[in-house]
Amino acid sequence: MLQTDAGEGLRIDVSESSSTIGKRSLGTSCGRKDEGLRTPKDVTIILLKGEIEFALESLKEVKREMAKLHAEKEEIWMSEKQSQESMKCFATQILTLQEVFNNFETQFETKIQTVNDKLQAFEQIIQEAGICWCQTKEVTC
Numbered sequence: 610m611l612q613t614d615a616g617e618g619l620r621i622d623v624s625e626s627s628s629t630i631g632k633r634s635l636g637t638s639c640g641r642k643d644e645g646l647r648t649p650k651d652v653t654i655i656l657l658k659g660e661i662e663f664a665l666e667s668l669k670e671v672k673r674e675m676a677k678l679h680a681e682k683e684e685i686w687m688s689e690k691q692s693q694e695s696m697k698c699f700a701t702q703i704l705t706l707q708e709v710f711n712n713f714e715t716q717f718e719t720k721i722q723t724v725n726d727k728l729q730a731f732e733q734i735i736q737e738a739g740i741c742w743c744q745t746k747e748v749t750c
Contacts, residue, residue, distance in 0.1 A: 647655075
């Protein structure tokens with residue numbers, strides 16, 4: 610068992626296949642051409658290298674996911690902005706329509722009052738004509 614810098618115990622299985630992999634990896638990356646078995650330190654370095662590579666791949670995936678989420682956030686923001694603009698436009702159209710209805714109501718009330726006045730005048734004329742007719746009928750009778 611090896612001790613890490615943090616004081617944790619690290620169990621390493623140094624089998625023949627892992628030492629062969631270690632020879633190739635360290636031999637090419639460090640420029641050494643050792644044919645012997647790797648030391649526990651070499652195996653630890655190889656394992657840590659693998660962990661770092663895995664961590665880097667994980668970080669790349671996180672970065673891709675963050676970019677995707679950022680793009681979705683931008684789309685949502687643009688959609689929200691368009692919705693707000695649409696709502697402003699809709700509110701303006703509603704206020705305009707309300708004003709048109711109010712004007713129509715005022716004009717309609719004015720026209721109804723005019724028709725009502727004409728009907729009252731016509732009714733007055735009919736009553737006067739009826740009275741006049743009755744008076745002329747009485748005079749001739």
